[in-house]
Amino acid sequence: MKVVSFKICPFVQRVTALLEAKNVDYELEFISLSDKPQWFLDISPNGQVPLLITDGGEALFESDAIVEYLEEAFPALQPELSLEEKAKNRAWSYLAAKNYLVQCSAQRSPDQDVLRERSGMLGKAFDRMEKRLGDTPYFGGDSLGMVDIAWLPLLHRADIIERRSCYDFVGDRPKLKTWQRQLLRTGLAEKSVSSDFEDAFSAFYLSDQTYLGRGCAVDDCSLSEQCALDACC
Ligand SMILES: N[C@@H](CCC(=O)N[C@@H](CS)C(=O)NCC(=O)O)C(=O)O
CATH class of the missing domain: 3.40.30.10 (Glutaredoxin)
Known part of the structure; x- marks a missing residue:
């Protein structure tokens, strides 16, 4: 296919x-x-x-x-689910997909006010997930499921942004952060994109046209020194 x-x-x-x-x-x-x-x-x-x-x-x-x-x-990731569990999983997956473009536009924010507003919208979805997550490694327990897959693009992108600009979309949401790390540990983030994904992603979202790309979103990180040198803020 x-x-x-x-x-x-x-x-x-x-x-x-x-x-x-x-x-x-x-x-x-x-x-x-x-x-x-x-x-x-x-x-x-x-x-x-x-x-x-x-x-x-x-x-x-x-x-x-x-x-x-x-x-x-193909063989189901979670074959034992009831119809009700499947319906709930779809709803939690839709919440992620509905926010893909919200995250894209937040990443493209031209200034601090716009970033704050768009990041706040994404934050509402993150808050809902933070409240729902339990103590299991994956959303539905000990094995990877459809909700994990749906949230992977959001959490993968948040990780790249954090590593490259120090701005943390996940913020103070400990369960979401733990889940993000767990999903990244599976290696699926890298496998599901091309080898030059991070560069292509950064060229678009972390360019000098975006607030995050100009390195202005952080006071306390190693990038701020570079930022000061470039007088970008
Ligand atoms: N609802 C669609 C959204 C897909 C979507 O927005 N794709 C974008 C790229 S990320 C696209 O093809 N944009 C071109 C266009 O809308 O003309 C889905 O879930 O597949």
């Missing part, structure tokens, strides 16, 4: 992370979103990535629908 992709798209990463978690082989085809190829427009009802082309040639769209298809088409 083939995933039509755009390198830094979190919706795509949710799909590739699930394929990686299930050890399913797939090809990737990257397209330009500013100049979408005609073959893509011909088969994509919403004109968006991810698009999954199955081995039978069916084009599946909308990441929610694609991951549900993959969970049913």
